[in-house]
Amino acid sequence: MDKNCVKRVLEKLPRYSLTVLWAVLIAVACLVDFSDMPDELPAFEGMDKLVHFLMYFGLSLLFIWESRRRGRLFATDGRELRLFTCVLLLAALWGGLIEYLQSLTSYRGAEQMDLTADVAGALFAYLLYYIVALYRKNNHHEEESQS
Numbered sequence: 001m002d003k004n005c006v007k008r009v010l011e012k013l014p015r016y017s018l019t020v021l022w023a024v025l026i027a028v029a030c031l032v033d034f035s036d037m038p039d040e041l042p043a044f045e046g047m048d049k050l051v052h053f054l055m056y057f058g059l060s061l062l063f064i065w066e067s068r069r070r071g072r073l074f075a076t077d078g079r080e081l082r083l084f085t086c087v088l089l090l091a092a093l094w095g096g097l098i099e100y101l102q103s104l105t106s107y108r109g110a111e112q113m114d115l116t117a118d119v120a121g122a123l124f125a126y127l128l129y130y131i132v133a134l135y136r137k138n139n140h141h142e143e144e145s146q147s
Contacts, residue, residue, distance in 0.1 A: 019063045023094055026055050030098045033107040049117040056091045056121035063090055064129045084126055091122030 013020065067083055095118030103110035 016063065016066045019059065019066055022059050022062050026059060026094070027098055027101075029055070031101055031105070031108070033105075035107055049113060052095075052114050052117035053121040053124075056095060056118040057125045058121075059094070060087045060091060060122040060125035061129070063087060064125065080130075087122050087126045088119065091118050095119065 064083065064087060067086070092115070095115045099110040099115050102108035
């Protein structure tokens with residue numbers, strides 16, 4: 001990786017402070033040993049997949065919001081494809097890294113379905129953003145045409 005690329009990433013990092021914070025919280029939650037905690041929380045089969053889905057749904061929404069808060073909500077050029085790609089890569093790479101780190105512990109294990117739930121959460125976050133952005137864009141055009 002060239003030095004300019006690393007420099008550009010580091011310069012943009014403060015812009016994504018909430019995303020980074022949420023990613024760190026996900027890592028802590030996924031890598032801490034909870035075996036000493038009482039089993040008082042109500043659980044159902046697949047609850048851990050729902051938790052993975054929601055964690056990465058939130059991570060992706062934060063990333064999208066922090067990416068778009070200084071610009072237009074919906075861009076008609078190639079930036080939407082780039083945002084979509086970044087959202088999926090963020091979820092897949094971070095989720096994959098955490099699953100790998102879990103496989104190195106004695107108290108956790110890596111599961112392909114956890115990674116699938118991570119990426120599904122990211123996909124749904126982007127889909128929600130896309131639908132809201134299209135709705136807002138269409139309403140904006142209707143308001144302009146009525147003026």
